[in-house]
Amino acid sequence: MNTFAAKYLIKIRFSFLVTGLVSCFLLFSISAPAQLAPGQKAPDIVLPDENGRIKKLSDLNGKVVLVDFWASWCGPCRRANPSLVLLYNKYKKSGFEIYSVSIDDEKKAWKNAIEQDKLSWSNVIETGGWEGRVATNWKVDIVPTSYLLDRSGKVIVVDPFGKQLERAVAKQLNVKE
């Protein structure tokens, strides 16, 4: 084998290696990362509230925050709202906040639901339903989906509810249940 052929062969091998690497990379980037897990830092959310004012999730850093994905047409979400209201009223003075992200397509239905259920915390909306950017980023495949974040914005519990939620909130705030 002369040197030219050897060089050519190496080139071919190299190009195979590159294609291999690229396809590996593509494979990994296609296989979407799983839902946010406890211990992970929550990505920021920047969305408008009922009055069109922008509300950032990161503005609530320093508080214990429940990020709640819901929709006005979601029965289980609506049924959970009264107990969330009770929880909010009980712990807000100690530094508890709720940041509710609606995936409603219709703003009117969303506003009506907020009024009916008397939700007095940060309510934001991303019209675009399941395919909205935030819902996609946060891997929301079902509503309700919620994340309890600690004061630094890290996820503590995914989908906490009822007693488990209250216990986690009280523990993070260092107050009695």
Next chain:
Amino acid sequence: MKKIFVILILLGTVVTTNAQFKSAMLQASGLTCAMCTKAINKSLEKLSFIQSINPDIKNSAFNIQFKQGASVNIDQLKKAVQDAGFSVARLKLTGNFINVAVKNDEHVQINGNTFHFLNVSNQTLDGKREITIVDKNFVNTKEFNKFSEATQMTCVKTGHAAACCSKDGIKDNARVYHVTI
């Protein structure tokens, strides 16, 4: 024989433009809230004849709009719901009908599909009307049993034409959708 067959097919295609399905109300049932999962939406969105899907809280159902002029495949709607891990609890189709004469316990060709009307009074469908599919796996078992007793014809059990239906010019084993108004 072949000629007769060809004529039958031609006749079938001639009478196909007597109605156009515009939209559907679909209730799905399962262990969790059907509207609350992305799975059904994703599954339905894959169907080429669907324009949009909107949740309807009053009926805890999906309002589905079909693309204009598209031919709606009713079985595919059911399959999409089943692929998402749910079952159909109710499927109501809304269509624009043009003088479609309907008789109780008889077959009617609508847009290339065969419909078998059950528990209806003899009438002519004209304008915007709703029909409900009462085939197996489109309603709950109790309702299915009720409707399957409304006819002597065996096609109601399988959803496919049998010897009984051939007098209406329906091909053997063709899909027959059982419906009510």
